[in-house]
Amino acid sequence: MTRGLVVSGLHKTYDNGVSALKGVELEVAPGLYGLLGPNGAGKSTLMRTLATLQRPDSGSIVFDGFDALSQPDKLRQCLGYLPQQIGSYPGVPAQSLLERFAWLKGRTDGNLRRREVAELLEKVNLSDVANRAVSEYSGGMLRRFGIALALIGQPKLVIVDEPTAGLDPSESNRFHRVLADIADDAVVLLSTHIIEDVENLCERLSILTSGRIVASGSPHALTSPLKGRLWSRFYAKGDPLPDSPLRVLAHPRGYRVICEAPQVPGSGFEPHQPTLEDAYHLALRESNSEMPV
Numbered sequence: 001m002t003r004g005l006v007v008s009g010l011h012k013t014y015d016n017g018v019s020a021l022k023g024v025e026l027e028v029a030p031g032l033y034g035l036l037g038p039n040g041a042g043k044s045t046l047m048r049t050l051a052t053l054q055r056p057d058s059g060s061i062v063f064d065g066f067d068a069l070s071q072p073d074k075l076r077q078c079l080g081y082l083p084q085q086i087g088s089y090p091g092v093p094a095q096s097l098l099e100r101f102a103w104l105k106g107r108t109d110g111n112l113r114r115r116e117v118a119e120l121l122e123k124v125n126l127s128d129v130a131n132r133a134v135s136e137y138s139g140g141m142l143r144r145f146g147i148a149l150a151l152i153g154q155p156k157l158v159i160v161d162e163p164t165a166g167l168d169p170s171e172s173n174r175f176h177r178v179l180a181d182i183a184d185d186a187v188v189l190l191s192t193h194i195i196e197d198v199e200n201l202c203e204r205l206s207i208l209t210s211g212r213i214v215a216s217g218s219p220h221a222l223t224s225p226l227k228g229r230l231w232s233r234f235y236a237k238g239d240p241l242p243d244s245p246l247r248v249l250a251h252p253r254g255y256r257v258i259c260e261a262p263q264v265p266g267s268g269f270e271p272h273q274p275t276l277e278d279a280y281h282l283a284l285r286e287s288n289s290e291m292p293v
């Protein structure tokens with residue numbers, strides 16, 4: 001069993017002056033860990049840095065007790081990485097490509113390698129099209145192929161960036177089951193915009209915005225402080241909306257508005273049961289109001 005991942009004081013400023021990571025702190029035990037954040041928060045920068053594809057300006061990354069920044073090859077040996085974009089390899093069938101990558105990961109025994117590849121293809125539902133060129137795969141098939149690629153060699157650290165983008169609901173369920181399976185004895189870091197996926201799958205999560213972690217904990221720990229503080233009300237199209245609502249949800253005949261307040265904020269409001277999405281929006285709002293101007 002791995003001892004987990006500890007990230008401290010991670011900073012990264014790109015050549016164009018954008019500070020994508022501003023002192024990220026993260027402690028991740030084995031299991032499924034969610035990373036949520038808006039567009040441009042720094043999630044992919046963090047994922048690429050953890051996957052040793054780029055170096056931070058400062059900070060440390062310790063995985064399973066060893067320093068991953070000074071021993072990137074050691075980390076790569078136990079890493080499975082599913083990036084946002086998967087490259088395509090003209091003309092090469094999925095099975096051959098997976099076998100080549102398995103060989104690169106040290107699977108030199110041909111029988112073991114073929115068995116592992118067959119199991120992975122089965123896991124991601126690509127056995128029937130294993131001999132088709134990856135470059136001819138649909139977007140969803142390519143995504144599933146990427147998942148198989150990331151799982152070669154039974155990685156102990158699995159980093160997945162927007163894993164279910166482009167998957168239909170049943171494939172996305174299948175993928176969630178695969179992730180939950182491997183999370184039994186690996187650290188699985190799941191970066192996504194889909195809050196519901198994190199709420200259903202992850203025991204713990206962090207919220208990243210503007211290069212900083214602004215909240216961490218279990219979905220329950222993040223939502224329970226909001227109990228009794230959230231209120232919702234329906235507004236018809238054209239009705240004036242209240243000041244600074246937490247969220248405004250579209251509705252066929254108008255809007256459902258969710259407000260945060262210690263007491264009922266006005267007539268027509270009813271108590272609203274907090275969800276992780278509410279906690280996410282509140283964490284972003286509070287971090288915005290604390291940002292130096």
Ligand SMILES: Nc1ncnc2c1ncn2[C@@H]1O[C@H](COP(=O)(O)OP(=O)(O)OP(=O)(O)O)[C@@H](O)[C@H]1O
Pocket residue numbers: 014015016018019020037038039040041042043044045046
């Ligand atoms: N190679 C790069 N060169 C310069 N700036 C970059 C580079 N990559 C990312 N950035 C900038 O760094 C910030 C963080 O980007 P990043 O892609 O890490 O965010 P993200 O949370 O993954 O966003 P999204 O959810 O939209 O994918 C953004 O302002 C982005 O424009």
